[in-house]
Amino acid sequence: MRIERVTMTGADDRTDPLALLDLSRRYPFVEWGVLFSERRAGTARYPGPDWIRTLLRLAPYREGARFAAHLCGGTMRSFMGSFGGVSEPDLNAWLVPFTLTMSEYDSFFGRTQVNFDQERERFDETRLATMIRRWKVQTRGDLITQHNQANADLWPAIQSADRSDGRGRRHQVLMDASGGRGVSPETWPRPIAGVFCGYAGGLGPDGIIADLDRIADVVGDGVIWIDMEGRLRDATDRFDLSRVETVLKAVSDRVL
Structure with a gap:
């Protein structure tokens, strides 16, 4: 098993x-996961609009640094309203609270992870397929959804969208049985054939190598990414860059 990238999620206004760009220069396989939530913007884990715009202003100096947006709560629902709605969408509407346009967003964030529980949100197959197709037409980045029991019905919609639009597989899957709660599974799921898959759930500085060995047991010779959030934080819930670097050092010999 080889790791294509390591996503470190939860940088915020503090x-x-x-410092992120400096770590990116030293560990070019790192990807920074930025949590988008209109309601929680400016709190721990969820940066506010000013911080995000500062990040974008540094774009000319990022030298290959990689960023992914993780859409949560009301922001996720607003996104789904734009990309999954039946009428002609206003694709900028969901970004207004962050003072961004879709063009700015699309030029900076290489991947977008849409965090939803399909059972709770009741997104039907048609809406999900519409969202995926529209995303492929209107953007350049890749799309990530979580794969777990609550999202078990998501896969048929994804397969339908991938087969019908002829635009390639820009959809990727994060294996996260706990749905973002940071809980390690008893057994890691096998990757989906033909799909770039990531793994999350309880990963962090402590025991990362043992966790990777367990994941490797089901992945075999495949290529994956890993994502972590909760265990990167200190006792004050601050994103701890020393913990981030501990992980990056530990996994560097397993990276492509």
């Missing part, structure tokens, strides 16, 4: 953006 995190120095330049």
